Amino acid sequence: MKRSLLSLRAAVVLSLGMVGGAGAGTLSLLAGHPTADSALCALAGAGAVITFLDRVIAADRETAPERAVPGPDGSEQSRRHV
Secondary structure (H helix, E strand, O other), rough: OOOOOOHHHHHHHHHHHHHHHHHHHHHHHOOEEEEEEEHHHHHHHHHHHHHHHHHHHHOOOOOOOOEEEEEOOEEEEEEEOO
């Protein structure tokens, strides 16, 4: 079976991060900032978008960490984070 290099979630997060970074760099360049400043702005924008989307887009249920939740009788039960 042929495995993919990246999961679908990782590909979406990275792709949208690059789009966001390119947009931030382009707007910075159009505002009249030097190219080096615009490149740094693009890198910072991409990092911010990737970090944001990584937290917002839900992970796969198989890889989600387990957490303890109180059961009906007060004892803690282990349950996958949904």
